[in-house]
Amino acid sequence: xxxxxxxxxxxxxxxxxxxxxxxxxxxxxxxxxxxxxxxxxxxxxxxxxxxxxxxxxxxxxxxxxxxxxxxxxxxxxxxxxxxxxxxxxxxxxxxxxxxxxxxxxxxxxxxxxxxxxxxxxxxxxxxxxxxxxxxxxxxxxxxxxxxxxxxxxxxxxxxxxxxxxxxxxxxxxxxxxxxxxxxxxxxxxxxxxxxxxxxxxxxxxxxxxxxxxxxxxxxxxxxxxxxxxxxxxxxxxxxxxxxxxxxxxxxxxxxxxxxxxxxxxxxxxxxxxxxxxxxxxxxxxxxxxxxxxxxxxxxxxxxxxxxxxxxxxxxxxxxxxxxxxxxxxxxxxxxxxxxxxxxxxxxxxxxxxxxxxxxxxxxxxxxxxxxxxxxxxxxxxxxxxxxxxxxxxxxxxxxxxxxxxxxxxxxxxxxxxxxxxxxxxxxxxxxxxxxxxxxxxxxxxxxxxxxxxxxxxxxxxxxxxxxxxxxxxxxxxxxxxxxxxxxxxxxxxxxxxxxxxxxxxxxxxxxxxxxxxxxxxxxxxxxxxxxxxxxxxxxxxxxxxxxxxxxxxxxxxxxxxxxxxxxxxxxxxxxxxxxxxxxxxxxx
Amino acid sequence: xxxxxxxxxxxxxxxxxxxxxxxxxxxxxxxxxxxxxxxxxxxxxxxxxxxxxxxxxxxxxxxxxxxxxxxxxxxxxxxxxxxxxxxxxxxxxxxxxxxxxxxxxxxxxxxxxxxxxxxxxxxxxxxxxxxxxxxxxxxxxxxxxxxxxxxxxxxxxxxxxxxxxxxxxxxxxxxxxxxxxxxxxxxxxxxxxxxxxxxxxxxxxxxxxxxxxxxxxxxxxxxxxxxxxxxxxxxxxxxxxxxxxxxxxxxxxxxxxxxxxxxxxxxxxxxxxxxxxxxxxxxxxxxxxxxxxxxxxxxxxxxxxxxxxxxxxxxxxx
Numbered sequence: 001x002x003x004x005x006x007x008x009x010x011x012x013x014x015x016x017x018x019x020x021x022x023x024x025x026x027x028x029x030x031x032x033x034x035x036x037x038x039x040x041x042x043x044x045x046x047x048x049x050x051x052x053x054x055x056x057x058x059x060x061x062x063x064x065x066x067x068x069x070x071x072x073x074x075x076x077x078x079x080x081x082x083x084x085x086x087x088x089x090x091x092x093x094x095x096x097x098x099x100x101x102x103x104x105x106x107x108x109x110x111x112x113x114x115x116x117x118x119x120x121x122x123x124x125x126x127x128x129x130x131x132x133x134x135x136x137x138x139x140x141x142x143x144x145x146x147x148x149x150x151x152x153x154x155x156x157x158x159x160x161x162x163x164x165x166x167x168x169x170x171x172x173x174x175x176x177x178x179x180x181x182x183x184x185x186x187x188x189x190x191x192x193x194x195x196x197x198x199x200x201x202x203x204x205x206x207x208x209x210x211x212x213x214x215x216x217x218x219x220x221x222x223x224x225x226x227x228x229x230x231x232x233x234x235x236x237x238x239x240x241x242x243x244x245x246x247x248x249x250x251x252x253x254x255x256x257x258x259x260x261x262x263x264x265x266x267x268x269x270x271x272x273x274x275x276x277x278x279x280x281x282x283x284x285x286x287x288x289x290x291x292x293x294x295x296x297x298x299x300x301x302x303x304x305x306x307x308x309x310x311x312x313x314x315x316x317x318x319x320x321x322x323x324x325x326x327x328x329x330x331x332x333x334x335x336x337x338x339x340x341x342x343x344x345x346x347x348x349x350x351x352x353x354x355x356x357x358x359x360x361x362x363x364x365x366x367x368x369x370x371x372x373x374x375x376x377x378x379x380x381x382x383x384x385x386x387x388x389x390x391x392x393x394x395x396x397x398x399x400x401x402x403x404x405x406x407x408x409x410x411x412x413x414x415x416x417x418x419x420x421x422x423x424x425x426x427x428x429x430x431x432x433x434x435x436x437x438x439x440x441x442x443x444x445x446x447x448x449x450x451x452x453x454x455x456x457x458x459x460x461x462x463x464x465x466x467x468x469x470x471x472x473x474x475x476x477x478x479x480x481x482x483x484x485x486x487x488x489x490x491x492x493x494x495x496x497x498x499x500x501x502x503x504x505x506x507x508x509x510x511x512x513x514x515x516x517x518x519x520x521x522x523x524x525x526x527x528x529x530x531x532x533x534x535x536x537x538x539x540x541x542x543x544x545x546x547x548x549x550x551x552x553x554x555x556x557x558x559x560x561x562x563x564x565x566x567x568x569x570x571x572x573x574x575x576x577x578x579x580x581x582x583x584x585x586x587x588x
Numbered sequence: 589x590x591x592x593x594x595x596x597x598x599x600x601x602x603x604x605x606x607x608x609x610x611x612x613x614x615x616x617x618x619x620x621x622x623x624x625x626x627x628x629x630x631x632x633x634x635x636x637x638x639x640x641x642x643x644x645x646x647x648x649x650x651x652x653x654x655x656x657x658x659x660x661x662x663x664x665x666x667x668x669x670x671x672x673x674x675x676x677x678x679x680x681x682x683x684x685x686x687x688x689x690x691x692x693x694x695x696x697x698x699x700x701x702x703x704x705x706x707x708x709x710x711x712x713x714x715x716x717x718x719x720x721x722x723x724x725x726x727x728x729x730x731x732x733x734x735x736x737x738x739x740x741x742x743x744x745x746x747x748x749x750x751x752x753x754x755x756x757x758x759x760x761x762x763x764x765x766x767x768x769x770x771x772x773x774x775x776x777x778x779x780x781x782x783x784x785x786x787x788x789x790x791x792x793x794x795x796x797x798x799x800x801x802x803x804x805x806x807x808x809x810x811x812x813x814x815x816x817x818x819x820x821x822x823x824x825x826x827x828x829x830x831x832x833x834x835x836x837x838x839x840x841x842x843x844x845x846x847x848x849x850x851x852x853x854x855x856x857x858x859x860x861x862x863x864x865x866x867x868x869x870x871x872x873x874x875x876x877x878x879x880x881x882x883x884x885x886x887x888x889x890x891x892x893x894x895x896x897x898x899x900x901x902x903x904x905x906x
Contacts, residue, residue, distance in 0.1 A: 062703065062706060064631075064706075064710065109888065109892055110888075112892060113891055113892070115702055116629040116702045116705075116706055117846075117891050119629075119706050120629075120631075120839075120842055120891075121887070121888055121891055123839070124839055124884040124887055124888055125884075127835065127839070127880070127881075127884060128880075128881040128884040128885065131877055131878060131880050131881040132878065132881055134877055135875060135877040135878050135881075243835060244714075247710060247714055250707070250710065254707060286722045287718075287721050287722060287726065288717065288718025288719060288720070288721035288722050288831075289718070289722070290718070291714045291715070291717060291718030291721075292714070292715050292718045292719050292722070294711075294714050295710075295711040295712065295713070295714030295715035295716075295718065296711070296715065297711075298707060298708075298710060298711040298714070299685065299707075299708055299711035299712065299715075302689070302704055302707045302708050302711070303685075303688055303689075303708070306704065
């Protein structure tokens with residue numbers, strides 16, 4: 001379990017117990033069979049929303065095609081009853097397994113896409129399945145009655161039993177969601193949602209976590225679909241694979257509150273009865289009224305409170321008292337770094353590295369090395385290829401040729417998170433934070449990325465915050481930090497994974513003189529602790545004070561290497577920075 | 589004999605691919621303006637197409653506003669007239685809803701506002717589809733013209749193999765090409781066109797150049813909507829349609845735009861043409877119910893195998 005989530009988890013569990021008991025008490029007083037059906041449908045759609053929320057709410061991978069899994073569950077239950085006479089209980093279980101497998105089959109190609117392409121592609125799956133089912137002749141199938149064994153075939157004369165089962169399934173789904181939320185799973189998903197590249201660079205295997213969330217999500221959706229089919233007794237491709245089904249998961253969750261366990265429940269409790277009642281009252285005159293209600297609800301919520309009711313209400317009336325208390329852990333001393341017998345031996349050796357974009361050689365035959373405990377400054381005018389060099393080194397881009405070895409191990413050809421786990425921490429030119437998460441969680445992401453256990457991760461994160469001097473801000477949301485604090489937080493996130501080498505991309509950019517001095521002090525202290533640093537920087541005066549050695553890049557090539565003094569007096573360097581004319585005038 | 593049938597089928601697939609493909613091309617240009625150039629993810633583009641079909645239907649068959657033009661000219665004039673109508677609708681949509689999740693408001697945010705756009709346009713799509721069901725009913729309708737049942741015969745080309753050119757599709761094809769050319773010339777060579785492209789491509793820079801970005805956006809979005817609506821009106825002469833027809837085409841449009849390369853009007857046209865071609869050829873092998881499924885597979889292949897089209901401004905600075 002993650003730090004600080006214990007009390008919240010207990011509160012949520014209590015609330016869940018109270019809400020479900022109250023809901024069931026309420027159903028006792030409802031006698032109209034149509035309203036009883038609505039009361040059964042609310043938890044079903046809420047469960048579907050919960051499943052969508054795990055992938056798209058926490059993980060931010062917007063899916064417009066969750067009907068795939070819902071429909072697979074529904075058709076599995078229906079077809080197994082019809083053809084094999086299988087109990088729907090087992091059918092739901094089987095549907096759950098198939099939903100998980102479908103998630104793997106769908107996720108494997110589709111997670112190569114991001115953002116809106118992911119959302120659109122997910123839409124294509126249920127529609128394709130829909131056409132195939134129509135082609136195969138499964139237009140409309142009803143579940144036959146098996147009078148012999150009513151319990152095994154979920155044939156209850158008391159309709160409230162269905163509501164009870166639906167609530168139990170929903171409680172199961174919410175528990176899964178709570179476990180996700182309060183573990184490193186949830187933190188990884190939140191980090192991916194807020195900034196995928198930063199999560200990857202912090203050592204999080206983003207693809208694997210996304211896939212896990214899709215599998216969990218697909219299984220829950222299939223359960224919802226399977227039970228839905230059993231309650232309604234008839235399935236058609238449109239009623240379980242159709243667009244309105246996918247939309248329903250999106251709408252109830254966004255309306256209620258995205259990335260909150262309670263969101264789908266609130267959304268379903270308000271929208272499902274509303275839409276169903278309108279459909280029943282006005283459906284004959286206004287046949288599509290249900291869809292219109294969902295459309296209006298989703299547009300309204302997006303424009304008025306984009307995170308959904310839960311968050312808006314909470315922010316307005318239940319201001320977070322104080323941020324979660326920082327765990328009272330003494331910062332441990334930095335892990336004893338194996339002082340290598342051959343201090344001064346190169347930690348990083350880059351040879352002949354090249355990377356082109358079309359015809360533009362962004363990095364061309366670059367070679368240099370960094371000794372253990374050294375601070376190497378990489379300087380060069382805009383467009384010299386500095387950031388591209390870092391991107392190739394930590395696996396964001398693939399190289400065209402060349403090699404880079406960290407203590408003899410090849411770095412290139414690995415994924416970004418793997419490079420991070422080899423011991424390479426990275427910060428970005430434009431700070432990539434997780435703005436909604438508190439500073440401590442931001443840093444813990446880095447520690448999880450390095451594969452630390454929960455306890456060690458917290459300790460390591462606290463230590464990193466002390467190292468950069470941000471211990472007092474650890475409970476503040478990252479979005480509220482100043483630019484300097486953000487830079488330091490990003491540095492702490494990189495440090496929390498106990499790296500051997502830090503790649504810092506313009507850590508001083510946009511800082512004032514004094515702020516700059518503050519960050520420089522932190523860096524100097526890191527060097528005293530034996531950290532090896534490779535830093536990109538524009539501001540010469542800062543670099544002159546900090547770096548042991550310079551590598552000068554221009555047009556992707558190494559122009560000069562050497563001690564700072566020597567490099568700044570090199571005429572070719574001056575020429576690259578200030579131009580030939582300036583040099584000529586100086587000399588004249 | 590078999591060879592003759594094969595040749596006849598292939599030749600007809602080619603001609604149908606070209607005619608239908610060009611109409612798809614026009615349809616894709618509409619989305620190309622909105623998605624390819626303005627970078628607004630519009631999930632409701634299929635519903636704009638549907639509105640174009642119904643606008644044409646009510647002008648020609650239902651409301652008989654244009655019935656004085658007769659069954660030959662009426663449907664095609666109706667299709668063109670659907671353009672300005674949906675242009676106005678699109679501009680209003682942009683003014684009240686889309687502008688709140690796009691343009692200058694979201695320029696520079698991490699995902700360029702795509703999340704909000706997906707959600708809002710999903711809502712618009714739900715309202716238009718289901719509202720369409722309330723207004724238009726769910727029984728499929730068609731813009732009736734005797735031309736859709738007539739064909740020019742070319743050949744016999746080889747043995748008894750003959751090429752059938754459906755007259756409705758052929759005229760729709762010429763109208764589509766004409767509209768595409770007029771639009772292309774307008775965007776490329778007029779002041780208005782340049783302002784639109786500049787505003788859509790980089791709103792911030794365009795503001796500095798003194799372009800009224802909000803207005804330009806509204807016009808560009810309206811144009812995208814209107815162009816797709818014209819394509820819808822043209823298609824209405826040879827297919828029957830209901831309020832939920834948009835879904836079948838929204839995927840086709842995105843396939844075309846992505847395939848053609850983002851940000852290019854001509855590219856969107858070629859992309860749409862290619863997709864139309866693929867669809868017509870899939871009809872040679874696949875049963876008709878599976879043709880749409882085939883389009884989805886093509887869409888997935890395009891977005892998966894053409895990574896350069898995938899990430900938009902892919903030169904993201906890390």
